[in-house]
Amino acid sequence: MSQGSQDINQQFIDGGVIPGQLVSQDAVSKTYVDGQNAELNADISSAAASAAAAQGAINTHEASATAHSAAAITYSGAVAASNVRQAIDQTDQRVSTIVAGAGASNTEILDARQPASGAPFTVLRDRLNNTDAQLAETAQEFDKRGVNIEKFIDLVIDDDWSAAIQAAHDSLDSNGGSIFVPPSTYTVKSEILITKNFVEFFGSGKASVIQNIGITDTFHFQNNERCSISNLSIRGNGGAYGVGATNGNAIVQDNSRHNKFTEVYIEYNGGHGIFNKNTNVCTYIDKCYITQNYGDGVNSISTTGHQNGNNLSIVNTAIFNNSGDGVAWSAASLNISGGVLEFNKKAGIHIDCLSANQDAFGVFIAGVYFENNIGGQIKFSSGTSPSRSLQGGEISGNLFLGNHSDSSGETSLIVGYGNSNFSALGAVHIGYNSYLALGPVVVNNIMLDQSAFTTHILMIGSTSLYNISGSAKLSEHNETITLSVLSQTGIPSAAPYITDNFYAQPTKVCYFPIPIQSDAKIVNIKVPIDTTATSYTINLSLMRADPTSSAGLASVGTKTQNVTTSGRTTVSWDFSPYHRVLKGNTYYLKVEITSVVGGAFMVIYDVPVVVN
Structure with missing residues (x-):
């Protein structure tokens, strides 16, 4: 350092003035610099204190439970609001106003x-x-x-739901319960064994499907009671009429009682739709569809020692296109009401005492539509030793269409099969039915002795009369018309029924109108009389209205019979072989009583007239 520099430095330290070469610059001294540094340090300390205060405020804000409310958050946007809460409230009010004020x-x-x-x-x-x-x-x-079967989906292996559905059943307690099958197709390869009471399987209609692709039955009810299936489809793996199906029966009832099946779709199975074996009583089938099965639609054939079909009720059910019978039954109490039995390859209804080897009791068949059942619309069959019978029943109000023609060309409506050993006993009544047949209808091989077996037939769409073949006791197509007396004096027009004592009439004559709807033949007339008279003569006249006659009537036949006993008597007038009556004519039966001896009263009841 030169001598001059040293002098300047010393002068600076001593607080002297900067030499002239620093002209235009303020004089600087140590004292000045120290003062500036002190001011700077004070500013730094103030800034640090402010930062510490800000950090404290931040920490306090973060720890606060209320500092983050919507009202504490400022808002700027499309909604006129200063904070988020106001914006939300106004938006909510706006939506409500739009809906409420629409x-x-x-x-x-x-x-x-x-x-x-x-x-x-x-x-x-x-x-x-x-x-x-x-x-x-x-x-x-x-x-x-109920229990949803999909709860047990973990048990499904290779798309086989058998174990899952069985587990759903097994999960129920001793009081039974409900099992739900959702709308989907669930394939099974093993049967589902139902052993508990009060078990209900239900689905969502035809969309809920249990399809058996195995070789077993599908549902097996065993040793239980009061179970049901509803709104479910039970399907096999066959084609039309069940051909090619590998599985067995859709439903088996094995010593199972009081079960109900409602709106169940039973299709394409390799066995029967519903099969009752061993002892089964009180089965109720309602609004079901049983079709395309390789066996019978419903099979309840009793075997010796068992009553497999006791109290079988089939209501409003369609049973069609099965390879077997629509219904095969033999036991006690069959009720089929409403519904359809058609296009089954065997009989529509088969009352099979032959297979059962025992009598059948109590048949009620009403309001059923029968069509084109190949083995006959209704079929009876019996054994030969001993003979079997149907005891008690009513078949009425049905419609039979397109009846089956056998090899001889005869059309079978009601077919008795086997031999004449089959009989109908105990007031079996075939009532008013409608028959839409294209050819002669046959009621054959049915023994009707000891029976109140009468037929009331309306023929539509055919000019052929009914014929009888085999050993039937009926004479062609017989129809019983019950006549009620309308007048005691002259030709009736609007006279009231007689209800008083015929004996008191001075002229003991009454007229019964005979309604003739088509050309027919009168076979027999029976007049039942009850009186205390000890003897009298009854004169019967078959009259035809004849406007050309002065009396207005023309006699076409008469019968007179003397009666010598009191009490109830039936006077029978047989026409040999018949008397033909023609459509368009009006006929009357005139009854006149003469030669009365003794007594105080005489009553004539309704008169049955048998025509064909």
Whole structure:
């Protein structure tokens, strides 16, 4: 350092003035610099204190439970609000105002607020909340109703739900319960064994399908009672008429009682639709569809020692296109009401005492539509040693269409099979049915002795009369018409029925009109009389209305019989072989009583006239 520099430095330290070469610059001294540094340090300390205070405020804000409310957050946007809470509230109010104030100008919103029944909700939100509550309640109720088979999906192997469905059954307690089959197709390869009482399987209609692709039966009810299946489809793996199916029966009842099947679709199985074996009583089948099965639609054939079909009721059920009989039955009490039995390859209904080797009791068949059942619409069969019988029944109000023609060309309506050993006993009555046949209809091989077996037949669409073959006791197509007396004096027009004592009439004559709807033959007339007279003569005249006659009637036949006993008597007038009556004519039976001896009263009851 030169001598001059040293002098300047010393002068600076000593607080002297900077030499002239620093002209235009302020004089600087140590004292000045120290003062500036002190001011700077004070500013730094103040800044540090402010930073510490800010950090404390931040920490306090983060720890606060209320500092983050929507009202504490500022907002800037499309909604006129200063904080987030105001923005939310105003938006919510705006939506409610839109819905509540839509009026008739917004049909879709109004419809959305309107429930299926009852008053509309004020705002859509209220209805949605209500719907959520209902769904939650429904879900809880649904859980109460039954066990969903999909709960056991872990047991499904190779798409075989047999174990899962069996597990659903096995999970029920001793009081039974309900098992739900959702709308889907669930294949099984093994039978589901139902051994508990009060078990209900239910689905969602035909969309809920149990399909058997194995070689076993599908549902097997065993040693239990009061079970049911409803709204479910039980399907095999066959084709039309069940051909090619590998599985067995859709439903087997094995010593199972009081079961009910409602709206069950039973199709394409390799065996029977419903098969009752061993002892089964009180089976109720309602609104089911049983079709395309390789066996019978319903099979309840009793075997010796068992009554497999006691109290079998089939109501409003369609049984059609099965390879066997529509219904094969023999036991006690068969009720088939309404529904359809058609296009089954064997009989529509087969009352099979031959296979059962025992009598059948109590048949009621009414309101059923029969069509083109190949083995006969209704078929009876019996054994030969001993002979078997159907005891008691009613077959009426049915419609028979397209009856089966056998090899001889005869059309079989009701077929008795085997031999004349089969008999109908105990007031079996074939009542008024309608028959739409294209050819002669045969009621054959049915023994009718000891029976109140009468047929009332309306023939439509055919000019052929009914014929009888085999050993039947019926004479052609017999129809019993019951006549009621309308007048005691002259030709009746609108006279009241007679209800008083015929004996008191001075002229004991009455007329019975005979309704003739088509050309026919009168076979027999029976006049039942009850009197205290000890003897009298009854004169019967068959009269035809004849406007050319002065009396207005022409006699076409007479019969006179002397009666010498009191009490109830039936006077029978047989026409040998018949008397033909023609459509378009009006006929009357005139009954005249003469030569009355003794007594105080005489009553003539309704008169049956047998025509064909």
